[in-house]
Amino acid sequence: MDNMFYQYLDYAIYSSAVLVILIGLYGALVKRSLLKIVIGLSIMEAGVNLLFVAVGYLKNGTAPIFSAKGIEMAENGIKMVDPVPQALVLTAIVIGFGVTAVALSLVIRLWRHHHTLYIDEIKNLKW
Amino acid sequence: MVGTPVLFIAIPLLAAFLIPLFGMVWKESVRIIPGLVLAYLLVLAINLLSYVTVNGPIVEIIAGWAPPIGINLVFNAFSGFLVTLMIFMGLLVWLYSYRFKSNVEYEPARKYFLLLMMLITGSVGIVLTGDIFNMFVFIEIVGISGYALTAFYTGRDSAEASFKYLIMGSIASVFLLLAIMIIYSQLGTLNMADVASKMHLMDPKYKIISFILFVVALGIEAEIFPLNGWAPDAYAEAPGPVGAAFSGIVVKAAVYALIRYTYTIFDLSGAYNILIIIGLITLVVAEVSAIRQEKLKRMLAFSSIGQMGLVLVAFGIGTTEGVFAALFIMLNHAIIKPMLFFSGSYLVYHSKKKNISDVDGMGKLAPFTSIIFTLGAFAIVGLPPFAGFWGKLSFLVAAANSNMVLIIALILMVSVVEIVYYMRVVNRIFFFKRSTGLLARRPTFNAYIVMSVLAAIILIIGFYPDSVSLYLQNAANSLVDKSQYIHSVLTATIQ
Amino acid sequence: MKKILVILLLAVVGFYIAGTFFDIGFGNSHFVKNDAIKPVKDTYLQQTVQELKVSNTVTSIVVNFRGFDTLGEVTVLFLSVTALGSILYKKRHHVGERSVLFSASSIVTSGSKLLFPAIVLLGTYVFIHGHLSPGGGFQGGVIIATGFLLMLLAYENYSVSHTSLAIVESLAGVTFAGVGLLGYMNGGTFLQNFLPAGTLNDLFSGGVIPIIYIAVGFKVAAELTGVIYTVLNEKGENHG
Numbered sequence: 001m002d003n004m005f006y007q008y009l010d011y012a013i014y015s016s017a018v019l020v021i022l023i024g025l026y027g028a029l030v031k032r033s034l035l036k037i038v039i040g041l042s043i044m045e046a047g048v049n050l051l052f053v054a055v056g057y058l059k060n061g062t063a064p065i066f067s068a069k070g071i072e073m074a075e076n077g078i079k080m081v082d083p084v085p086q087a088l089v090l091t092a093i094v095i096g097f098g099v100t101a102v103a104l105s106l107v108i109r110l111w112r113h114h115h116t117l118y119i120d121e122i123k124n125l126k127w
Numbered sequence: 128m129v130g131t132p133v134l135f136i137a138i139p140l141l142a143a144f145l146i147p148l149f150g151m152v153w154k155e156s157v158r159i160i161p162g163l164v165l166a167y168l169l170v171l172a173i174n175l176l177s178y179v180t181v182n183g184p185i186v187e188i189i190a191g192w193a194p195p196i197g198i199n200l201v202f203n204a205f206s207g208f209l210v211t212l213m214i215f216m217g218l219l220v221w222l223y224s225y226r227f228k229s230n231v232e233y234e235p236a237r238k239y240f241l242l243l244m245m246l247i248t249g250s251v252g253i254v255l256t257g258d259i260f261n262m263f264v265f266i267e268i269v270g271i272s273g274y275a276l277t278a279f280y281t282g283r284d285s286a287e288a289s290f291k292y293l294i295m296g297s298i299a300s301v302f303l304l305l306a307i308m309i310i311y312s313q314l315g316t317l318n319m320a321d322v323a324s325k326m327h328l329m330d331p332k333y334k335i336i337s338f339i340l341f342v343v344a345l346g347i348e349a350e351i352f353p354l355n356g357w358a359p360d361a362y363a364e365a366p367g368p369v370g371a372a373f374s375g376i377v378v379k380a381a382v383y384a385l386i387r388y389t390y391t392i393f394d395l396s397g398a399y400n401i402l403i404i405i406g407l408i409t410l411v412v413a414e415v416s417a418i419r420q421e422k423l424k425r426m427l428a429f430s431s432i433g434q435m436g437l438v439l440v441a442f443g444i445g446t447t448e449g450v451f452a453a454l455f456i457m458l459n460h461a462i463i464k465p466m467l468f469f470s471g472s473y474l475v476y477h478s479k480k481k482n483i484s485d486v487d488g489m490g491k492l493a494p495f496t497s498i499i500f501t502l503g504a505f506a507i508v509g510l511p512p513f514a515g516f517w518g519k520l521s522f523l524v525a526a527a528n529s530n531m532v533l534i535i536a537l538i539l540m541v542s543v544v545e546i547v548y549y550m551r552v553v554n555r556i557f558f559f560k561r562s563t564g565l566l567a568r569r570p571t572f573n574a575y576i577v578m579s580v581l582a583a584i585i586l587i588i589g590f591y592p593d594s595v596s597l598y599l600q601n602a603a604n605s606l607v608d609k610s611q612y613i614h615s616v617l618t619a620t621i622q
Numbered sequence: 623m624k625k626i627l628v629i630l631l632l633a634v635v636g637f638y639i640a641g642t643f644f645d646i647g648f649g650n651s652h653f654v655k656n657d658a659i660k661p662v663k664d665t666y667l668q669q670t671v672q673e674l675k676v677s678n679t680v681t682s683i684v685v686n687f688r689g690f691d692t693l694g695e696v697t698v699l700f701l702s703v704t705a706l707g708s709i710l711y712k713k714r715h716h717v718g719e720r721s722v723l724f725s726a727s728s729i730v731t732s733g734s735k736l737l738f739p740a741i742v743l744l745g746t747y748v749f750i751h752g753h754l755s756p757g758g759g760f761q762g763g764v765i766i767a768t769g770f771l772l773m774l775l776a777y778e779n780y781s782v783s784h785t786s787l788a789i790v791e792s793l794a795g796v797t798f799a800g801v802g803l804l805g806y807m808n809g810g811t812f813l814q815n816f817l818p819a820g821t822l823n824d825l826f827s828g829g830v831i832p833i834i835y836i837a838v839g840f841k842v843a844a845e846l847t848g849v850i851y852t853v854l855n856e857k858g859e860n861h862g
């Protein structure tokens with residue numbers, strides 16, 4: 001019973017993270033409104049971070065913090081989850097935030113100039 | 128030694144944080160500080176490069192933990208040569224844009240010089256680092272500076288070009304993170320030398336998928352076909368010196384990353400053929416598109432992309448001579464293309480549309496700029512005795528030694544195409560009558576100095592190619608020698 | 623037509639990537655089974671207790687083992703604030719004119735006055751105790767910025783001085799880079815820990831790690847507040 005549960009969990013978590021990435025990518029490539037493109041990029045980055053953290057999980061593992069309880073659990077043989085993906089994702093989330101902020105400022109500037117958010121009407125350059 | 132490689136990153140970062148504070152006290156400092164920083168870094172780079180030529184690679188450990196636990200920087204003949212080239216071109220771009228927008232309030236100027244300095248620092252970081260995730264962070268630094276610099280002018284289509292660049296850059300980061308994830312989950316380490324030494328233990332299907340993801344991600348930055356949709360618009364809409372910085376500095380860093388992954392980290396033997404195919408497609412498509420362009424800067428941008436395709440083919444040949452040829456072409460391109468951008472933007476300064484037809488008859492009105500542009504055009508198509516000739520010659524020798532006759536034929540055909548569209552512009556400059564009433568713009572004093580320096584270097588390399596071939600040969604040897612790289616990093620200790 | 627092509631492309635990409643990750647497996651140790659593979663995480667978990675005496679492993683990785691990445695990340699934030707300022711630059715400055723569509727109700731205005739100090743206190747707690755419990759500079763800085771956002775949305779004339787934000791940001795960045803260079807000049811390498819490590823689970827443990835994280839907390843709070851403030855000050859042309 002335990003094995004089957006983890007097998008389904010396996011597929012569910014990874015496939016939902018990949019689905020989020022694909023939804024974001026679809027939004028960024030297909031949508032015609034600037035704001036929806038930026039939202040698509042943001043969703044895509046969220047999906048990648050989710051996938052990365054999920055890769056680092058260990059079954060029945062605990063958080064990698066050596067508080068009093070943590071030291072006790074480590075001595076009892078309970079493993080700690082991989083801390084490296086968490087640290088990398090911390091960096092990636094902040095970088096994604098920075099890029100989203102720059103993207104939104106570009107949307108504001110395009111709106112100022114053209115007063116519309118649809119790239120069909122803005123298309124001065126070849127898309 | 129005057130310092131160590133970490134100062135290439137630490138000093139500009141310190142200066143970047145200090146510039147807003149100094150800018151509140153003395154307004155001229157925001158222009159001067161980046162120049163001082165770049166000048167000091169150039170001295171440091173030349174010093175370290177001469178040290179490395181004699182003594183072997185420098186591996187610098189950060190935060191006191193030896194690799195593979197910590198991060199390290201690698202300054203060997205190959206990366207050192209590229210770093211010196213990039214900082215030298217960065218200093219020239221700074222000098223050229225010194226009097227940039229001096230008649231407007233100081234707000235835009237402060238941000239421009241800061242962003243330019245960080246663009247150069249990020250590219251230097253990509254080349255120096257020895258860790259996969261660290262390279263991702265530096266690619267993002269270069270990316271954000273690039274988006275902001277492309278959208279610098281208001282009132283043109285710059286925001287749209289920057290937005291396109293941003294979308295493709297974000298997709299590139301996502302793919303890069305996916306590739307890093309796959310490598311980490313199998314090998315448990317993020318250090319380049321460590322990954323290289325353990326790569327043979329990885330399952331081939333994971334290797335292939337992560338290599339494809341890396342090529343797509345880095346290819347968007349390195350402007351290979353069909354991922355370079357953003358590039359011509361970004362070059363055309365960005366300010367002239369920024370276009371020069373992109374083609375001379377950023378693209379070199381991205382191509383370095385691609386080559387480092389192909390030669391050192393992955394041990395796929397089919398990877399070299401993939402490089403050749405990608406390079407050939409990029410070269411042919413770019414050169415054919417360049418003929419059809421009407422705007423001068425877009426034509427130069429497509430020519431840049433084509434040259435990078437040529438470089439990739441040269442790297443794909445795989446022998447030491449191929450690498451030597453590729454590095455020579457990279458060196459030439461890094462010097463000649465900015466000179467073309469600089470003189471080109473002065474030739475079409477006053478026109479609104481920046482079309483090629485606007486340079487008709489400029490030969491009489493602006494003789495200096497026209498001669499510089501013509502010199503650049505001759506050099507880049509490979510006419511002797513200018514620098515470009517030696518690069519193309521060594522490439523043809525390398526290809527002939529590997530019996531790749533089809534490639535030689537294609538390269539010669541493409542060179543003819545290049546000659547056509549460059550000579551067309553030169554013809555219009557000197558032999559057509561003035562059709563529009565546009566005035567010529569006299570370059571500023573700084574721009575004179577910069578263009579003359581670049582022209583002098585082209586002539587020096589053209590007449591004495593041996594002046595640079597020692598460094599190029601060392602760089603080529605150090606790239607091909609994978610085990611020396613791994614050994615020097617993994618046995619590094621804190622001195 | 624384009625939509626169908628994109629969906630097909632995404633399906634292919636998704637299939638390969640999902641397949642790869644299903645192969646890698648979830649929840650078990652997926653490193654290659656070979657004696658040569660020594661995952662770095664084991665060394666990190668071990669050294670963070672022995673050498674650094676810091677209980678939160680993620681903090682010790684972010685600030686000490688891979689501190690160079692954090693320096694790059696702080697730079698990315700700084701650059702995005704600069705980019706925001708340069709892209710949205712207007713020649714005529716309308717400082718203080720905000721584009722709010724309607725003013726907030728009285729529940730929000732009175733409640734935010736009560737909540738703001740509590741939020742700032744929570745954020746400060748999170749980044750000071752970054753090395754002992756989950757949290758740290760980035761998390762604490764974001765919490766503080768949320769407090770400022772609440773105040774900016776509730777009150778129309780609440781303003782934060784741009785100059786003081788810029789000064790805090792720059793000083794915090796200089797502290798980070800300066801601590802790194804101090805480690806360098808103390809005979810070691812860049813960003814090396816040169817203060818005594820103390821004992822585990824103490825507030826003053828970990829050497830320079832709390833100092834760096836506090837600087838990062840201030841920097842992130844100042845930058846995020848600056849970003850929100852810049853965007854909020856966009857004057858719309860057709861509504862007053």
